[in-house]
Amino acid sequence: MLKRIIPCLDVKNGRVVKGINFINLVDAGDPSEQAKFYSENGADEICFLDITASNENRNTILDVVKKTSEQCFVPLTVGGGVRNLKDISNLLSSGADKVSINTAAVNNKNIVKESAENFGSQCTVIAIDAKKISENKWEVFTHGGRNSTGKDVLNYAKEVEELGAGEILLTSMDRDGTKKGYDLKLTELISNSVNIPVIASGGVGNLEHLYDGLKKGKASAALAASIFHFGEFSIQDAKKYLDSKGIPVRI
Amino acid sequence: MEKIIIINTGSSNILSLKRAVEKFNHNVTVTEDSKTILSGDKIFFPGVGAFKKVMETIEKKKLIETLGQVKEKKIPLFGICLGLQLFFDESEEFGPSKGLGLIGGNVKKLPTDPKEKSKIPNMGWFKLNINKQFTSKNFSKFVNSLNEKDLYYFVHSYFVNPSEKTNIVATYNFAGYEIPAIVSKDTLIGCQFHPEKSGKKGLELISNFLKLAI
Numbered sequence: 011m012l013k014r015i016i017p018c019l020d021v022k023n024g025r026v027v028k029g030i031n032f033i034n035l036v037d038a039g040d041p042s043e044q045a046k047f048y049s050e051n052g053a054d055e056i057c058f059l060d061i062t063a064s065n066e067n068r069n070t071i072l073d074v075v076k077k078t079s080e081q082c083f084v085p086l087t088v089g090g091g092v093r094n095l096k097d098i099s100n101l102l103s104s105g106a107d108k109v110s111i112n113t114a115a116v117n118n119k120n121i122v123k124e125s126a127e128n129f130g131s132q133c134t135v136i137a138i139d140a141k142k143i144s145e146n147k148w149e150v151f152t153h154g155g156r157n158s159t160g161k162d163v164l165n166y167a168k169e170v171e172e173l174g175a176g177e178i179l180l181t182s183m184d185r186d187g188t189k190k191g192y193d194l195k196l197t198e199l200i201s202n203s204v205n206i207p208v209i210a211s212g213g214v215g216n217l218e219h220l221y222d223g224l225k226k227g228k229a230s231a232a233l234a235a236s237i238f239h240f241g242e243f244s245i246q247d248a249k250k251y252l253d254s255k256g257i258p259v260r261i
Numbered sequence: 262m263e264k265i266i267i268i269n270t271g272s273s274n275i276l277s278l279k280r281a282v283e284k285f286n287h288n289v290t291v292t293e294d295s296k297t298i299l300s301g302d303k304i305f306f307p308g309v310g311a312f313k314k315v316m317e318t319i320e321k322k323k324l325i326e327t328l329g330q331v332k333e334k335k336i337p338l339f340g341i342c343l344g345l346q347l348f349f350d351e352s353e354e355f356g357p358s359k360g361l362g363l364i365g366g367n368v369k370k371l372p373t374d375p376k377e378k379s380k381i382p383n384m385g386w387f388k389l390n391i392n393k394q395f396t397s398k399n400f401s402k403f404v405n406s407l408n409e410k411d412l413y414y415f416v417h418s419y420f421v422n423p424s425e426k427t428n429i430v431a432t433y434n435f436a437g438y439e440i441p442a443i444v445s446k447d448t449l450i451g452c453q454f455h456p457e458k459s460g461k462k463g464l465e466l467i468s469n470f471l472k473l474a475i
Contacts, residue, residue, distance in 0.1 A: 011379070011385060012385055012386050012387070012412070013385075014384075014385055014386070049460065050460075050461075054385070054386060054414075076276075079276070079277065079280075080280060083277075083281060083457065083458060083459070083460055083461075083463065083464060084414065084458055084459075084460055085414060085416070085455075085458045102274075103275075103276065104276070105276045105277060105280075107274065107277065107458060127311060127314070128310070128311075128314070129309070129310050130309050130310035130311055130343075131382055131418060132309065132382045132384070132416040132417065132418070133309065133310075176382045176384070176416075177382075177384065205373075205380055205381060206380055206381070206382065207380045207382075207384050207385075230380060230384070230385070260386045260412050
């Protein structure tokens with residue numbers, strides 16, 4: 011089974027944060043330009059994460075998603091600020107193929123079940139922000155790692171699977187932004203414990219980190235932001251590297 | 262220019278499909294109106310989500326009969342993902358649910374193989390294995406354009422199991438099983454993967470369907 015490589019666009023107030031000016035991109039901060047670029051250059055999926063702090067501009071976000079998905083002919087996952095079924099349905103009808111739910115799922119597990127029943131498991135992605143609290147133990151955090159929930163990541167992952175989640179986007183808060191690589195123990199633990207795909211996230215600084223997440227972490231997909239955005243590596247660089255190391259990927 | 266219809270099944274991926282079709286033909290109408298559907302030259306039948314729920318929506322919109330008429334009138338009908346599954350007699354998703362019965366067979370849960378550690382829903386890119394036994398005068402051009410090297414994006418937990426294996430155009434390998442990926446009967450064709458989300462190759466497939474003269 012081919013492993014997936016997923017570039018992640020962090021979008022704030024409708025603009026890609028830390029976007030790089032690829033050749034041929036008129037406006038690197040425009041998420042639709044970035045999505046089109048990645049869609050045409052080998053990304054297996056694209057993740058669009060809205061990190062706008064305020065919740066007042068949901069409609070603006072929908073317009074941005076609509077525009078971003080317009081030239082995106084690979085699957086697009088959209089997350090950030092999803093609170094209820096209406097938010098999910100609005101995102102899906104704006105061109106998202108999957109919706110990633112984070113805090114809302116922690117606060118109200120019914121949203122996972124209802125999303126799966128109404129829109130299908132295949133578009134219900136549960137984002138888990140995990141923070142290490144002791145050796146082999148991780149806790150679910152929300153609000154970008156600020157709020158602790160007291161929930162154990164392993165139990166929570168199994169719980170959302172049971173409720174109908176189709177995929178888990180697993181981010182290590184300890185590694186996110188550090189460029190030190192994924193938390194491989196965490197990734198492996200969750201990948202081995204659930205029967206739905208796990209996307210490794212948080213900490214990629216080089217191509218070997220992608221390999222480790224897929225090989226040692228046993229993830230189904232590897233997500234990364236800055237290594238692609240800053241032009242250090244292209245998606246094809248990543249795939250050629252993984253292929254040379256024996257990881258099956260779409261080239 | 263041919264009139265292209267996308268049947269509004271109330272599911273969510275219609276926008277993506279419309280945009281993909283519009284790359285090749287701008288005369289695209291998304292509708293649930295029976296008369297408009299039957300006036301189309303080619304029809305897409307998309308669907309994502311749960312079989313039972315979408316079947317209920319179709320019933321509510323009084324489209325069951327319309328789809329039967331589409332088949333009778335021999336208007337080329339392209340089912341995508343759940344759209345393909347709905348062509349069949351019944352699905353075991355959420356208990357047995359009746360489908361449209363346009364192609365004989367049923368819809369079953371993907372097999373699991375503990376050794377393979379296969380994950381369900383199965384999500385990702387797969388190559389097709391073309392069934393050399395399949396013959397169709399309607400779709401021969403479409404089928405001949407398929408290449409076993411190309412990859413398409415699948416996301417599903419259930420698969421179609423036609424009672425006539427000669428209806429299978431192509432399969433793909435999942436956990437050691439050959440799972441039907443494209444199925445066709447008469448003027449109906451459907452694929453389990455999402456051509457509208459399979460990059461350039463997926464768009465080519467849509468274009469090849471649009472080019473068919475049936």
